[in-house]
Amino acid sequence: MSPQRPHIDVAALLRFERKSIAAALNLLEDRRPARQAHALVLLDELTSSPTPAHIVGITGPPGVGKSSLIARLIEIAAREDRRLAVVAVDPSSKVSGGALLGDRGRMQVPPHAPVYIRSFAARDRLGGLSREAFAAVFLLRHLCDVVIVETVGVGQSETDIAHIADTVVLVVQPFSGDVLQFIKAGVMEIPDILAINKADDEALARKAMADVKAALSLERQAWSRPVLAVSAATNLHLDELDAAISAHHHHLLTNATLPTQRAEQTLAWATSEVLHEVGRRGLLTLGGPEGVKRYWDQQPAQWSALHRLDDLLRSLSWHQPRTE
Structure with missing residues (x-):
């Protein structure tokens, strides 16, 4: 059974409440696959908020x-x-x-x-x-x-x-x-x-x-x-x-260079995540960084989409079995 998603109060995060920030960062650091999926959902929830930082x-x-x-x-x-x-x-x-x-x-x-x-x-x-x-x-x-x-x-x-x-x-x-x-x-x-x-x-x-x-x-x-x-x-x-x-x-x-710079930052991290999840062969199958960008741009929930890469690779007639 997958662990239940921890409750992270997004409104409390946006109010800069330290307890909620600590809980969110703990979730990001949890390496269990289900928790990593929950963390990416949280990032998707935050993308609708402003990014003034x-x-x-x-x-x-x-x-x-x-x-x-x-x-x-x-x-x-x-x-x-x-x-x-x-x-x-x-x-x-x-x-x-x-x-x-x-x-x-x-x-x-x-x-x-x-x-x-x-x-x-x-x-x-x-x-x-x-x-x-x-x-x-x-x-x-x-x-x-x-x-x-x-x-x-x-x-x-x-x-x-x-x-x-x-x-x-x-x-x-x-x-x-x-x-x-x-x-x-x-x-x-x-x-x-x-x-x-x-x-x-x-x-x-x-x-x-x-x-x-x-x-x-x-x-x-x-x-x-x-x-x-x-x-x-x-x-x-x-x-x-x-x-x-x-x-x-x-x-x-x-x-007006900041939006482009931010997009490049996000793509660099997404590409790194793809490489971690499916390896170099999987990244090449997707079409390299440009393929990741195309896939990323098509996703309504972009961060969560990183955990659906195996399904995408199966559709491209290639799948690397996971080793425990």
Whole structure:
């Protein structure tokens, strides 16, 4: 017998009640097939509501101070009474698969502020976003003004964050050589804003800013990417960072690129889910990402349709038996 669907009060979610948000995210993290199906139904129910949230990805190497920086951004959002959620992606325990660091302990939420923080394990994706974290962002963007996604900052994270965030902030520190490493790795193409944290030493901060600006000097983009020297410890230029994040959101809205970007984000996640459910051969049978898009666009309940892929593949004369 399939487990009964947990009662999730959608109205309470839209009122940003923490208990309901926690229950919904617990449902998303439940890996039992029936519960996963219920979670997708919930996402379908939320798609009729507005999606005002600005998704901000904050990435960078470990130890650069991302969590401390986010804590300061939480304070600014609370001051302006903005609804804000933080999805903090931590390394996974090899034993339990759970999050290890628990970033929530480093982020203090002002009393009565409309802020919700949740840690997710990276699971089998080195530095990247797990399926559960992706789903959480899709749910939270219907409930918030801003969703901040923090990654562990190694391996897959920079690529994944570009697939889920409207605005990507890359955080580095001036004395570690991170800037030159990212330039060599091509990571500098991904962020919309660059923040040099721990910039209390002005000479080191100026050198790091010069390196970054030199790397960006040949760019010809509609958005001129700001490079900011900040300090979470002393609140240096944090209001300017918050303003730059808002300015990029305004840029996306003004240029009408946000709807296209959101559609691409959703398709990327749906394609990833298809690959997980039916494998590479199944994805190719559907026609690759373009085939997923055609299938997706035809479905009145798009998220729930991801659990009907086996039936579709049978109709296409191919079915991969499931192995328990």
